[in-house]
Amino acid sequence: MPTNFRGVAAVSIAAALVLSGCASTPEADSPAPEAGGTFPVSIEHAFGETEIPAQPERVVTWGWGSADAALALGVVPVAIPFEAYAGDENGVLPWIADELTELGAETPTMLPESPEEPPYEDIIAADPDVILAGYSGITEEQYAILSDIAPTVAYPETAWSTPWRDLIEIVGTALGKTTEAATLLEDIDAEIAAQADAHPEFAGKTIAATWDVGGVFYVYKPADPRVEFLLDLGFENAPSVDALANGDATFYYTLSYEELDKIDAEVVVAYADTQAEADTFVTARNAIPAVKAGNLATVVGTEYISAVSPPTALSLTWGLDELIAALEKAVTK
Numbered sequence: 262m263p264t265n266f267r268g269v270a271a272v273s274i275a276a277a278l279v280l281s282g283c284a285s286t287p288e289a290d291s292p293a294p295e296a297g298g299t300f301p302v303s304i305e306h307a308f309g310e311t312e313i314p315a316q317p318e319r320v321v322t323w324g325w326g327s328a329d330a331a332l333a334l335g336v337v338p339v340a341i342p343f344e345a346y347a348g349d350e351n352g353v354l355p356w357i358a359d360e361l362t363e364l365g366a367e368t369p370t371m372l373p374e375s376p377e378e379p380p381y382e383d384i385i386a387a388d389p390d391v392i393l394a395g396y397s398g399i400t401e402e403q404y405a406i407l408s409d410i411a412p413t414v415a416y417p418e419t420a421w422s423t424p425w426r427d428l429i430e431i432v433g434t435a436l437g438k439t440t441e442a443a444t445l446l447e448d449i450d451a452e453i454a455a456q457a458d459a460h461p462e463f464a465g466k467t468i469a470a471t472w473d474v475g476g477v478f479y480v481y482k483p484a485d486p487r488v489e490f491l492l493d494l495g496f497e498n499a500p501s502v503d504a505l506a507n508g509d510a511t512f513y514y515t516l517s518y519e520e521l522d523k524i525d526a527e528v529v530v531a532y533a534d535t536q537a538e539a540d541t542f543v544t545a546r547n548a549i550p551a552v553k554a555g556n557l558a559t560v561v562g563t564e565y566i567s568a569v570s571p572p573t574a575l576s577l578t579w580g581l582d583e584l585i586a587a588l589e590k591a592v593t594k
Contacts, residue, residue: 331436
């Protein structure tokens with residue numbers, strides 16, 4: 262999961278902003294959203310309040326999930342982040358590619374990967390009238406720089422922790438699509454509820470979501486949307502998840518391999534890039550009681566991991582069947 266870093270030098274951005282005043286409009290404009298909603302609108306977030314004066318026509322997204330929400334609401338951004346982990350050769354995630362095809366839209370400009378800070382010059386070149394970063398790790402300094410480019414919406418409280426439902430509502434408000442956002446949420450909630458109803462065996466089972474990658478063992482807290490999603494299906498957060506938390510971050514913590522036997526959960530979810538990694542987890546991490554008992558749900562493959570960790574307006578339903586199948590096996594062991 263991305264982390265926060267320092268902003269870029271202000272002098273570089275100032276020069277880019279000056280140059281943008283005489284820059285030409287990008288050749289391939291994305292379809293503008295239809296008129297709707299009442300403007301101006303104001304959205305409160307961690308760094309204050311942002312006013313969006315008019316219906317956005319050139320939307321740029323940064324971080325995770327905002328592009329998905331915009332597309333699910335029928336708005337094609339002019340620029341979205343390149344996703345190397347689960348994207349195709351162009352950095353486009355599979356559910357975004359599917360939605361673009363459904364909408365008959367061209368692929369937006371792909372903003373280059375930028376782990377330390379947003380790619381300001383590329384964002385300027387996209388000529389946005391709003392920047393949506395509701396699930397991101399931007400700092401207050403970075404927010405200020407982005408706000409000099411266009412009205413910018415940051416996360417409500419904490420970096421990388423915005424609940425997926427809240428993100429859809431935030432994007433809907435910013436785009437004048439509050440009614441459509443409410444309908445979208447109803448549809449997604451209905452699908453989740455249907456899955457929960459179809460699997461009463463999930464109800465009340467304690468669960469822990471983990472990822473053993475690069476020699477580091479991660480445990481995800483209830484603040485993380487991927488855990489929230491599991492709870493929506495009827496599971497309960499394992500008390501041991503909270504008891505073992507060490508303050509690493511708001512949405513996860515790391516655990517030493519010597520302490521894995523303390524993960525007391527009826528079901529454990531493990532994410533693995535490959536089947537080989539998933540197989541290794543079964544043999545190497547059987548100090549975890551649920552793993553030893555076979556109550557392990559493995560989510561295998563970069564696309565399926567990204568789809569549910571955390572879920573988005575588009576990815577949740579895209580990867581739902583795969584996750585449900587893994588959970589079914591884990592619960593019935």
